Amino acid sequence: MKWPAIGYVRARSLDDLWEAQRTHGAAAQVLAGGQTLLATLAFRLSEPGVLVDITRIPELRGVALRDGVLRIGALTRHAELGRDPLIARHAPLIAAAVPYIAHPAIRNRGTIGGSLAYADPAAELPACAVALDATLHLLSARGERRVKAEGFFTGLLSTLLEPGEIIAAVELPPASPAQRSAILEVSRRSGDYAMAGIAAVLELDAAGQVASPRLTFFGVGDRPVLATRANAALAGRVLDAAAIAAAAEALEGDLDPPADLHGPPEMKRHLARVLLRRALAQFLPAREKAA
Amino acid sequence: MIPITLTVNGERVSRHVEPRRHLIDFLRLDLGLTGSHAGCEHGVCGACTVRVDGEIVRGCLVPAASLDGAEVTTIEGLSDSGEVADLQAHFVARNAAQCGYCTPGMIMTAADILRHHPDATRAQIREHLSGNYCRCTGYHAIVDAVEATLAERAARRQEERR
Ligand SMILES: Cc1cc2nc3c(=O)[nH]c(=O)nc-3n(C[C@H](O)[C@H](O)[C@H](O)COP(=O)(O)OP(=O)(O)OC[C@H]3O[C@@H](n4cnc5c(N)ncnc54)[C@H](O)[C@@H]3O)c2cc1C
Ligand code: FES
Ligand code: FES
Numbered sequence: 306m307k308w309p310a311i312g313y314v315r316a317r318s319l320d321d322l323w324e325a326q327r328t329h330g331a332a333a334q335v336l337a338g339g340q341t342l343l344a345t346l347a348f349r350l351s352e353p354g355v356l357v358d359i360t361r362i363p364e365l366r367g368v369a370l371r372d373g374v375l376r377i378g379a380l381t382r383h384a385e386l387g388r389d390p391l392i393a394r395h396a397p398l399i400a401a402a403v404p405y406i407a408h409p410a411i412r413n414r415g416t417i418g419g420s421l422a423y424a425d426p427a428a429e430l431p432a433c434a435v436a437l438d439a440t441l442h443l444l445s446a447r448g449e450r451r452v453k454a455e456g457f458f459t460g461l462l463s464t465l466l467e468p469g470e471i472i473a474a475v476e477l478p479p480a481s482p483a484q485r486s487a488i489l490e491v492s493r494r495s496g497d498y499a500m501a502g503i504a505a506v507l508e509l510d511a512a513g514q515v516a517s518p519r520l521t522f523f524g525v526g527d528r529p530v531l532a533t534r535a536n537a538a539l540a541g542r543v544l545d546a547a548a549i550a551a552a553a554e555a556l557e558g559d560l561d562p563p564a565d566l567h568g569p570p571e572m573k574r575h576l577a578r579v580l581l582r583r584a585l586a587q588f589l590p591a592r593e594k595a596a
Numbered sequence: 597m598i599p600i601t602l603t604v605n606g607e608r609v610s611r612h613v614e615p616r617r618h619l620i621d622f623l624r625l626d627l628g629l630t631g632s633h634a635g636c637e638h639g640v641c642g643a644c645t646v647r648v649d650g651e652i653v654r655g656c657l658v659p660a661a662s663l664d665g666a667e668v669t670t671i672e673g674l675s676d677s678g679e680v681a682d683l684q685a686h687f688v689a690r691n692a693a694q695c696g697y698c699t700p701g702m703i704m705t706a707a708d709i710l711r712h713h714p715d716a717t718r719a720q721i722r723e724h725l726s727g728n729y730c731r732c733t734g735y736h737a738i739v740d741a742v743e744a745t746l747a748e749r750a751a752r753r754q755e756e757r758r
Contacts, residue, residue, distance in 0.1 A: 306637065313598055313615030313661045336662075340639060343618075343657045347638040356615065358662050384651070408727025409708060411639065413651040414658070495726040 308346045312355035316362055323446040326469050329355045335471055336360075337380060340407070340415035341423050365418065365473055368392060375477045376442075379418025384409070386417060395479035398437060398486035398506060402429040405488065408496045418472040421457070424464050424528065427498040429488065431458055432523035435531055436486070436504035439477050445470040458528035483508040483516070485588045489580050490524070493567075499524040500567040501576035505584040513543045513590060520552070520581060525562040525573045532559040535581065549585045553578045598661040604629070605673030613660040619653075620644045622660035623670055631671035631700050635729070642728030645701035646670050652708045671700035680707050682748060686741035694732035701728050706742045714750065718743055 312329070316322040326333050332354025336342055345351040359365060365380045368389050375395045377386070386392055387403035406412055406420075406429055420430040421441065434441070434454035441457055443450050446469060454475075457465050466472070480486070490502030507518040518539040520532045538555035542548040562573035597612035604627060611626055618637070623629040623646070635643035637656045644655035647669040674680055683706055686692070693699040702725065709716050709724050716724065721742050722735070730738060 307621075308616040308618065311615050313659065315598075315662070315664070336659075339657050339659070339662075340654070343659070344638040347656075356659070358659075360662070404723075408642070409724055410642065410645050410652045410654050410705065410727060411657075413648075414653050495723055 306347050306349065308343065309349065309352055311346070311353060314355055314357045316357055316359050319362055319364055319444065322357060322359060322362065322471070325355070325357045326446060329357075331468065333357050335422075337419040337422075338382065338415040340411050341419060341425075359471070365471075370395060370479065373479065375479050377417055377475045377477070379416060379421075379472045379474055381417050383407070383412035383415045383417070383420075387412070396437060396477050397480060398433050398488060398504060399430070401486070402433050402488045402504070405429050405490055405492075405499070405502075406496075411496075417475060421454075421475065422464065422466060422472055424458050424462050425498065426461060426526055426528050427500075427502070427524035429490070429499070429502065429504070429523065432502065432504040432521045432529040433488065434475060435529045436506045436519045436521035437477050438519060439475050441472055442474040442476055443470050444473045449473070451476070455531060461527040463528075481508060483510060485509055487584045487587050489584050491576050491580065501525050501562075501573050501580060503577070503580040503584050504529075505581075505588075507539065507588070509544060509588060513545070515539045515542055515544050515548070520584070522560065522577055522580075525560055525577050527563070530559060532556055532581075534558045539585075544585065544588055549582055552585065553581050556581055600661060600664040602663050602665060603667045605669060605676070611660075615659060615661045617660045619646065619648075619655040619658040619660050619663065619668070623655070623668075626660075629670050629672055631675075633697055633700060635697070640727075640729070641698075642701045642705065643698055645704040645728065647674075647704065652704055671703060674704065674707060680710070683707065683710065683741065683745045686744045687738070690737040690741050690744075692733060692737040692741040698728060698730040698732075702730065702738055706738075706745075709742060710745060710749065714746065716742075716746060721746075 314325045334353035336356040336358045366378045368377050368391050383406050393400045439454040440451050486506045488504045490499035492499050502523045504521045508516040518536040522530045534555040535552040538551045562570045599612050601610040620632050620634045623632050633643040635641035639654050639657050645652050646655045705728050721739050
């Protein structure tokens with residue numbers, strides 16, 4: 306369907322944005338890549354009065370490593386995440402997630418800020434943000450604050466964002482040499498949202514012992530699910546077949562998947578267990594993989 | 597109405613557009629460039645694929661009002677430039693266009709493969725085209741045409757190196 310009659314404001318600065326919000330109040334809605342918002346307009350799933358285009362605000366752009374923090378501007382497009390040398394080096398999980406997101410033409414427009422703000426429970430980037438223990442830098446006309454990705458997602462398509470507040474950037478601790486990460490998902494067709502997926506991050510020391518495991522699942526709940534029990538089962542153990550089996554078993558207590566279009570909860574549990582085993586197997590030393 | 601000035605297929609264009617006008621309707625209805633197609637109009641089919649600032653996008657998910665200063669290339673511009681003449685010949689030779697509705701979007705996306713992934717395997721070609729739907733051909737002829745074009749260009753590069 307054609308989009309409904311709407312207004313459009315091009316914000317060239319943060320001040321333009323706050324001004325548009327003052328003028329249009331609750332009718333104003335931020336437009337970033339538009340790859341979700343404009344599709345929902347066509348379906349009449351959302352009917353904002355005025356689209357405020359933030360894509361020309363310089364403060365929301367760019368990727369930089371400063372004072373030991375990797376800062377990814379909210380407007381960084383999926384395709385840019387996939388080819389940025391700083392991200393490849395310091396947040397390889399995010400680069401690895403990109404090919405799973407939609408299709409090339411959509412990745413050329415969609416942004417990381419839009420993906421996190423929309424908070425689709427089956428989306429890749431929200432799960433990566435939780436797995437990497439990211440901090441979100443939020444801005445509004447009233448000021449700024451920083452919140453952990455882990456608490457940011459509050460339910461289906463819901464976040465801590467207050468009216469008028471935007472995501473300015475995602476801030477990450479750069480990957481340590483000991484970090485291992487992987488993202489895997491199951492979907493029926495390439496480019497679809499996941500039926501179930503895992504973003505796995507942990508550290509392995511020289512003896513193969515696991516530290517700081519943050520296995521995070523997507524497509525299996527109303528938000529990204531940090532697998533607390535599975536992570537506890539791994540922490541401090543040497544990663545081997547027995548440790549992986551223990552994590553897979555503990556995962557039962559972490560998940561309460563809803564039935565959806567794809568199938569019943571038991572199917573999602575099964576997929577999540579399979580993905581957990583596959584992801585962790587990638588981190589095993591070569592000789593055990595062969596065994 | 598929002599004033600915009602942009603470049604379309606190398607020509608400067610200034611217009612006033614309604615915010616609800618997406619790029620495809622702008623091209624077709626305001627500029628008479630009917631090569632770009634509107635299919636689903638919500639981002640899933642790829643019939644609307646065009647280049648904005650050198651990269652392919654879903655034209656149905658881009659407001660024309662947002663394109664002040666942008667550079668747009670449509671299938672008309674791409675064809676006239678000769679950039680994909682060989683690809684188009686392979687499409688014709690293999691019957692990779694039947695009703696032709698998906699074809700402009702397919703060519704735009706295939707051109708992206710030729711440009712960014714000159715060594716793409718058959719699986720990578722399929723992956724790159726996975727966001728472009730075709731209801732007629734069953735895709736094999738399209739993938740064949742892209743593969744043949746890549747192979748031909750690779751052979752030509754070899755030749756030139758000698
Ligand atoms: C066919 C199709 C398939 C897709 N498949 C996938 C997939 O497999 N995985 C996946 O993750 N995504 C998928 N997407 C969605 C895509 O990744 C979107 O780009 C992303 O979800 C939203 O980013 P955007 O920049 O386009 O946001 P927009 O569409 O511009 O905005 C989305 C929402 O976020 C708000 N918003 C945007 N930016 C900010 C900000 N900085 N601060 C606060 N609020 C903001 C907007 O107001 C709006 O409510 C798909 C989309 C399509 C059309
Ligand atoms: S018309 Fe744009 S994706 Fe279908
Ligand atoms: S040729 Fe008819 S849709 Fe592709």
